[in-house]
Amino acid sequence: MNAPMNPRKLRVTTTSLSGCFGCHMSFLDIDERLLELAALVEFDRSPITDIKHCSQHCDLALVEGGVCNAENVHVLRELRANSKILVAFGACAVNGGLPAQRNHLDVGKCLSQVYRTPDGSATAIPDDPELPLLLDKVYPVNEVVRVDYFLPGCPPSADTIWKFLTDLLTGRTPRIEHPLLKFD
Amino acid sequence: MPTVSVSAEISSLIEPILQRHAWRADRLVQILREVQEAVDFISDETAAHLAEALKIPYAQVHSTRDFYAFFYRENRGRYRVLFSDNITDRMAGNQALFEHMAKRLKLEPGKVSDDGLVSIDYCSCTGMCDQGPAILVNNRAITRMTLRRVDEICDLIRGQVPLDKWPAEFFRVDDNIRRADMLLGTPHEPGKAVRAAIARGRDGMLAEMKLSNLRGRGGAGFTTAVKWEACRNATAAPRYIVCNADEGEPGTFKDRVLLQSYAGRVFEGMVIAAYTVGASHGFLYLRGEYLYLLQPLEAYLAGMRAAGLLGRDIGGVAGFDFDIEIHLGAGAYVCGEETALIESLEGKAGRPRVRPPFPVTSGYMGKPTVVNNVETLCKVTEIALHGGTWYEAIGTKQSTGTKILSVAGDCARPGLYEYAFGVRIAQVLEDCGAQDAIAVQVSGASGVCLSEREFGRRIAFEDVPTAGSFMIFGKQRDLFEVARNFAHFFAHESCGFCTPCRVGTVLMKEIMDKIADGRGTQYEMNELLRLQQVLKPGSHCGLGQTAGNAVADTVQKFRPAYERRLAETDFVPAFDLDAALSRARELAGRDDAAAHLGEEA
Ligand SMILES: Cc1cc2nc3c(=O)[nH]c(=O)nc-3n(C[C@H](O)[C@H](O)[C@H](O)COP(=O)(O)O)c2cc1C
Ligand code: SF4
Ligand code: SF4
Ligand code: FES
Numbered sequence: 001m002n003a004p005m006n007p008r009k010l011r012v013t014t015t016s017l018s019g020c021f022g023c024h025m026s027f028l029d030i031d032e033r034l035l036e037l038a039a040l041v042e043f044d045r046s047p048i049t050d051i052k053h054c055s056q057h058c059d060l061a062l063v064e065g066g067v068c069n070a071e072n073v074h075v076l077r078e079l080r081a082n083s084k085i086l087v088a089f090g091a092c093a094v095n096g097g098l099p100a101q102r103n104h105l106d107v108g109k110c111l112s113q114v115y116r117t118p119d120g121s122a123t124a125i126p127d128d129p130e131l132p133l134l135l136d137k138v139y140p141v142n143e144v145v146r147v148d149y150f151l152p153g154c155p156p157s158a159d160t161i162w163k164f165l166t167d168l169l170t171g172r173t174p175r176i177e178h179p180l181l182k183f184d
Numbered sequence: 185m186p187t188v189s190v191s192a193e194i195s196s197l198i199e200p201i202l203q204r205h206a207w208r209a210d211r212l213v214q215i216l217r218e219v220q221e222a223v224d225f226i227s228d229e230t231a232a233h234l235a236e237a238l239k240i241p242y243a244q245v246h247s248t249r250d251f252y253a254f255f256y257r258e259n260r261g262r263y264r265v266l267f268s269d270n271i272t273d274r275m276a277g278n279q280a281l282f283e284h285m286a287k288r289l290k291l292e293p294g295k296v297s298d299d300g301l302v303s304i305d306y307c308s309c310t311g312m313c314d315q316g317p318a319i320l321v322n323n324r325a326i327t328r329m330t331l332r333r334v335d336e337i338c339d340l341i342r343g344q345v346p347l348d349k350w351p352a353e354f355f356r357v358d359d360n361i362r363r364a365d366m367l368l369g370t371p372h373e374p375g376k377a378v379r380a381a382i383a384r385g386r387d388g389m390l391a392e393m394k395l396s397n398l399r400g401r402g403g404a405g406f407t408t409a410v411k412w413e414a415c416r417n418a419t420a421a422p423r424y425i426v427c428n429a430d431e432g433e434p435g436t437f438k439d440r441v442l443l444q445s446y447a448g449r450v451f452e453g454m455v456i457a458a459y460t461v462g463a464s465h466g467f468l469y470l471r472g473e474y475l476y477l478l479q480p481l482e483a484y485l486a487g488m489r490a491a492g493l494l495g496r497d498i499g500g501v502a503g504f505d506f507d508i509e510i511h512l513g514a515g516a517y518v519c520g521e522e523t524a525l526i527e528s529l530e531g532k533a534g535r536p537r538v539r540p541p542f543p544v545t546s547g548y549m550g551k552p553t554v555v556n557n558v559e560t561l562c563k564v565t566e567i568a569l570h571g572g573t574w575y576e577a578i579g580t581k582q583s584t585g586t587k588i589l590s591v592a593g594d595c596a597r598p599g600l601y602e603y604a605f606g607v608r609i610a611q612v613l614e615d616c617g618a619q620d621a622i623a624v625q626v627s628g629a630s631g632v633c634l635s636e637r638e639f640g641r642r643i644a645f646e647d648v649p650t651a652g653s654f655m656i657f658g659k660q661r662d663l664f665e666v667a668r669n670f671a672h673f674f675a676h677e678s679c680g681f682c683t684p685c686r687v688g689t690v691l692m693k694e695i696m697d698k699i700a701d702g703r704g705t706q707y708e709m710n711e712l713l714r715l716q717q718v719l720k721p722g723s724h725c726g727l728g729q730t731a732g733n734a735v736a737d738t739v740q741k742f743r744p745a746y747e748r749r750l751a752e753t754d755f756v757p758a759f760d761l762d763a764a765l766s767r768a769r770e771l772a773g774r775d776d777a778a779a780h781l782g783e784e785a
Binding site: 070073129131137144 | 757759761768771
């Protein structure tokens, strides 16, 4: 006789690095399917739960946004170290996205422009250790840690996210095809 | 579009070029080449001037110029030195020579000297692999480079000695024919093959071609008679014969020797093709690296015209008019692909066309066109002389006749080796004196990497097909570096038309560099093979389709060469994270613990 399916819920952790939270919003757009999902997964560290650090080993990490500063690196490493599967979730995570527009500029110039006094006479770049330092460029997630899956789209649509998650949860290799596969 | 007009001096240098090409926009590539030769580079202003004179959009001139590696938008000096950077040049020590020259002339790669006199850079294989390391100075090939020769060249450049006054010995290009068979070893009687073909008649010649089962020597191995017949049956006119002498495949140099010392056969092969399919015009598309052959070849063509082998009523056949024109390439490997080549002949950037329609029905200017390799056309003269049945008996069942191999790398006697098809790899290695080979890359960067256990295999379309390149690697060589060199080559040469190749070749190159840097893991090994699975079926032309072959072959056959470079961890970033913070750290004036990133999580 077939043994019953393991009833353990999958633990999911999510984060937004340098993203706009649009990917998370799109995730919430799965609407009533959230109830179905809640029966199958449990959220660990995530903006949804407000848990600040991964409390246990997770099955799945969804990473929104690229890597723009030192804190992003720490968060990303924590998620990677605590998850079996890590997904670059959305255009920013996959290739840097909109924030990577600054990659054409020198980070020093960016900082001194932003922290200039209104009359332009002086710059005062904050030195508070609480503030994470900017990396020279915005990097896609896969250049900083190993990535298992890439889910493109800005943001990936709710249906795309649903298809991806249900594939994963049922043990199928996720396949996102037209019309769900979009890069914009 | 820049509005500043060119100086009167530049304009007066450009005018005769435009005139010679009758202000024809379809000559744009040739015009750009000659303009650069005259004024050293093609500035935006010069491009705008040309656009106006040729009555074409500025963007067309601009994009065509930027497509070709040998056309420069900015001043690269009056002496433009390029070091051939194929793996065999590397093995012969080209990097030390490059650095020596850079130091002596106080130059950075790709940057012109402060006085605007000279620049140096690397380029793809220049086809001098048996007498490398080679360089190009203003597209003129200089072979057998040594430290001493570098010093001499630095002095000549500093002394501003014109290139024609440099020692002739620098420009000596040897044939290095080591094993001659029916093609390389038979004396040529000018006109005999053409007369023989005419005696057989158009149908008769085509019938002999069919009997011979001759297959193309340019790489794809397509049956020549089938191609010719399709062109002949195409209804449109005029028809064209194109000889593909782009020879860009790293490690190949047989077409160079054929054009240098067997030009009669190449051109007579074209005449016979024209006779058989009814073509009236021919092109030789000569790679820019072989500029030194232009004058002798033009002279040869003039001789053929004088002898009645070109021009009107050739061989006394009323109405058989045919002539040949030489076009030069400008440093783009993809222009060897026949439809990209045709685009280039039409004066455009060399981007492969969508096929079908095939060139035999819609080629140059949309008219029926036969494109054949230099060596293929030489073989045609043998068939005209001796007949298809005779020819068919040589070689193997599916690969008739002989094949010329360009042997280079770790062996005592690099050069050309002609064999009947079916020769074993081990035989070639023995003949050229390669005792301790651990690998042979057959058919160039896009070909196949064979390891010792495969040296019993045979050169033939049935087994190991080849366009001719045969690069040998001895036991001291690192096959990872070989594959990395090829990965760089493809990323550089991708024309950018289709995404799998444009992006895939760059990703492959970056992963190879990451592994070379000691930052690769098993993850990158998987990525390399995954990329190959996208490149091969997803690319538009043969370049992208074959770009991952060398990497995939060496991952499979020389895995330890990769593995000993891998980091033991799960994953390592491609760059130094702490260094990436340094600019912000400095500006914020911080050095606390949070202002640093360690290697590990
Ligand atoms: C990227 C690429 C480069 C090529 N380079 C050459 C070349 O340099 N010389 C050549 O004869 N064929 C080259 N070919 C093959 C040509 O497209 C074409 O098949 C050949 O010229 C036909 O002549 P053949 O039938 O006599 O071999 C290349 C193909 C590709 C895809
Ligand atoms: S991919 Fe688009 S929606 Fe997602 S974080 Fe980036 S900008 Fe926002
Ligand atoms: S495969 Fe590469 S070279 Fe060929 S068309 Fe595509 S981008 Fe160009
Ligand atoms: S020209 Fe140097 S190896 Fe080809």
